[in-house]
Amino acid sequence: MNKFNNKCSVEKSDQLGRYVVSVQDIDEGETILTEKPILIFPVFGDETQRCCQCFKETGDICKSCAKFPICASCGPHNDFECQILQKLEKMPRKLNNVFGVIRCLVEMENDEFSEVFNTMEAHQSERRGTAIWKIHHNTTVDPLLGTNIKSLIKNAEVDSDLLQRICGVFVVNSFDIKVPDGVGCLRSLFPNAALLAHDCVANTIVSIDDNFQMKIYANRDIKSGELVTYCYTNPLWGTSKRRESLLVGKYFHCMCKRCEDSSELGSHMSSILCPSCPDGSLIQRNSNWRCVECNTIEDPSEIEELVTDAELSLTESEGNLRLLETTLRRYSKVLHKNHHVLVELKQDISAILRNLINDPTFNPNVELLQRKAQLCGEILDVLKIVQPGISVMKGIALYEFALPTSDIGRMNFDSGKITKDELKRILEKTQKDLKEAARMLSYEPLDSSEGQLARNIAMDLKELQEEIKDIRSW
Numbered sequence: 336m337n338k339f340n341n342k343c344s345v346e347k348s349d350q351l352g353r354y355v356v357s358v359q360d361i362d363e364g365e366t367i368l369t370e371k372p373i374l375i376f377p378v379f380g381d382e383t384q385r386c387c388q389c390f391k392e393t394g395d396i397c398k399s400c401a402k403f404p405i406c407a408s409c410g411p412h413n414d415f416e417c418q419i420l421q422k423l424e425k426m427p428r429k430l431n432n433v434f435g436v437i438r439c440l441v442e443m444e445n446d447e448f449s450e451v452f453n454t455m456e457a458h459q460s461e462r463r464g465t466a467i468w469k470i471h472h473n474t475t476v477d478p479l480l481g482t483n484i485k486s487l488i489k490n491a492e493v494d495s496d497l498l499q500r501i502c503g504v505f506v507v508n509s510f511d512i513k514v515p516d517g518v519g520c521l522r523s524l525f526p527n528a529a530l531l532a533h534d535c536v537a538n539t540i541v542s543i544d545d546n547f548q549m550k551i552y553a554n555r556d557i558k559s560g561e562l563v564t565y566c567y568t569n570p571l572w573g574t575s576k577r578r579e580s581l582l583v584g585k586y587f588h589c590m591c592k593r594c595e596d597s598s599e600l601g602s603h604m605s606s607i608l609c610p611s612c613p614d615g616s617l618i619q620r621n622s623n624w625r626c627v628e629c630n631t632i633e634d635p636s637e638i639e640e641l642v643t644d645a646e647l648s649l650t651e652s653e654g655n656l657r658l659l660e661t662t663l664r665r666y667s668k669v670l671h672k673n674h675h676v677l678v679e680l681k682q683d684i685s686a687i688l689r690n691l692i693n694d695p696t697f698n699p700n701v702e703l704l705q706r707k708a709q710l711c712g713e714i715l716d717v718l719k720i721v722q723p724g725i726s727v728m729k730g731i732a733l734y735e736f737a738l739p740t741s742d743i744g745r746m747n748f749d750s751g752k753i754t755k756d757e758l759k760r761i762l763e764k765t766q767k768d769l770k771e772a773a774r775m776l777s778y779e780p781l782d783s784s785e786g787q788l789a790r791n792i793a794m795d796l797k798e799l800q801e802e803i804k805d806i807r808s809w
């Protein structure tokens with residue numbers, strides 16, 4: 336049995352390096368890989384002191400080595416690691432900038448780890464001399480070379496090249512994991528999962544549960560011989576931002592179907608409204624911005640400026656409901672309704688409304704619920720195109736669309752605006768949406784926030800079924 340349960344094989348090409356291909360038909364929802372991380376570490380630059388075992392915040396430090404933080408509930412950390420750290424002199428002050436690299440060097444004393452780690456892509460030659468190389472030199476490599484770590488590690492020659500290679504492996508291969516005790520993330524290495532190539536419309540979903548166990552499952556049927564992919568970037572960004580993040584962080588120019596299509600598969604997530612005709616949109620083809628209806632051409636630098644301004648306004652509006660709505664209204668006049676900046680504004684507004692609706696001291700009125708449902712409906716329309724098949728984001732958006740819709744129905748019935756039959760129809764539609772939301776989240780690990788949400792939806796569904804039964808009996 337190979338690491339992909341014999342469902343996939345690992346191949347190699349000049350363009351992709353190593354990649355994963357299915358060797359049998361795989362069903363939607365089927366698990367392709369489960370894996371434990373070989374390394375977890377805080378994000379470089381993060382100042383929070385975290386326990387080196389459970390990664391929860393702690394003020395305590397290991398009493399034996401006096402180097403790595405460890406919380407009272409975790410007991411001692413690895414003995415071997417502790418012994419090396421005891422001998423480490425001139426420990427750099429900003430621990431999180433060097434924590435992952437130190438732990439990696441200690442792990443490299445184990446041949447099995449070393450063998451796996453040495454096969455991982457670091458893009459050393461592409462990274463050499465770049466801005467991120469220089470940042471890693473100043474924050475990680477130089478401070479570590481100022482210690483005596485070189486004399487403590489036997490299995491590898493600790494020099495600037497090796498330390499940069501470790502930083503490169505982290506950048507190219509690491510997965511984000513939610514911190515166990517709040518908002519924020521950690522980084523982790525899963526060497527088998529990292530073999531999957533990228534696609535902006537991928538055919539798998541990667542989930543990591545509260546115990547840091549990863550599960551990768553198919554988000555649609557995958558035919559034997561297909562490339563197995565996951566999305567390395569944010570699918571709700573526009574093409575230029577996705578491509579830029581992949582080029583800067585993963586060192587390749589994405590040529591997937593979505594990136595190669597000027598309309599982004601018809602989602603128009605980067606399109607601009609045409610200033611010259613009522614229904615047209617400007618899309619970018621070979622650096623030209625041209626209207627699909629009337630062929631009007633716009634200056635690329637003006638479009639770039641417009642989008643930059645919109646992004647800036649979005650940042651300036653963050654957390655402020657009134658400002659976000661004003662910015663959304665302003666840029667809806669010039670950007671396509673599915674433009675990624677508008678989608679982000681809608682997500683931010685929706686998050687604020689969610690907090691208001693969930694606040695037990697607040698009584699949301701019909702208008703607020705309608706706004707919430709409308710925004711979730713619009714976000715869903717985009718997700719249906721860029722995330723076809725099973726999608727956690729779609730499940731959440733559908734859930735957040737269904738709840739206010741049913742509440743509006745109940746309020747309208749209570750105030751005599753709709754009949755019993757109309758209410759029943761609304762609740763039956765909600766029931767259908769909740770079932771679909773539950774299906775979207777049903778493959779998520781039970782021990783994860785998404786798994787918990789799936790359970791909440793199941794409870795809501797049960798109550799709704801009772802309510803509908805009750806209404807039918809009136």
Ligand SMILES: C[S@@+](CC[C@H](N)C(=O)[O-])C[C@H]1O[C@@H](n2cnc3c(N)ncnc32)[C@H](O)[C@@H]1O
Binds near residue numbers: 533534586588589590
């Ligand atoms: C996480 S690693 C994947 C495993 C890697 N191919 C290997 O051999 O170790 C990410 C790297 O794979 C390559 N890659 C992944 N998806 C790609 C794609 N769609 N197009 C081009 N290169 C890709 C790039 O070199 C990228 O930096």
